[in-house]
Amino acid sequence: MTLKTLKQKVSGLLSGEDRGVSPVIGVILMVAITVILAAVIGAFVLGLGDSLGDSGPQASLSFDQSGDQVTVTHTGGDDLIGAELVGPGSSTAPISDLSAGESDSDINIADVGSEGDTINVVVDGSVVGSFEHSGSE
Numbered sequence: 794m795t796l797k798t799l800k801q802k803v804s805g806l807l808s809g810e811d812r813g814v815s816p817v818i819g820v821i822l823m824v825a826i827t828v829i830l831a832a833v834i835g836a837f838v839l840g841l842g843d844s845l846g847d848s849g850p851q852a853s854l855s856f857d858q859s860g861d862q863v864t865v866t867h868t869g870g871d872d873l874i875g876a877e878l879v880g881p882g883s884s885t886a887p888i889s890d891l892s893a894g895e896s897d898s899d900i901n902i903a904d905v906g907s908e909g910d911t912i913n914v915v916v917d918g919s920v921v922g923s924f925e926h927s928g929s930e
Contacts, residue, residue, distance in 0.1 A: 849917055849920075851921075853870050855868055861901055863912075865914065866895075873890060873892075876888040876890075878913070880926075886901065
């Protein structure tokens with residue numbers, strides 16, 4: 794190989810014949826990044842939509858306590874099926890199934906909690922309402 798041949802090859806590489814490759818690679822990378830971002834954002838949004846359907850029932854409740862007896866009144870919202878009163882420990886008291894306007898009277902909460910404890914109304918693991926145990930009168 795002569796010096797003249799080597800000079801022609803080097804000048805051919807440096808002459809700019811490969812300039813068109815760089816913009817094409819740039820466009821391909823931008824399209825790939827856009828597709829990946831769209832897939833990640835789409836999966837995140839669709840994942841949030843699935844979790845919204847798994848929420849517990851929504852209901853309005855009122856509580857009337859007299860000593861260790863409480864009356865739970867369902868004042869509106871979804872029906873409460875399989876609800877129970879849950880105290881700070883693992884103790885529970887069942888509530889009859891309630892639709893709007895119905896009440897379950899004289900539920901004994903003596904074993905559920907004591908004065909000052911928060912008693913929750915739970916349906917399928919979701920807290921629907923709560924009240925503070927006011928103690929025996």
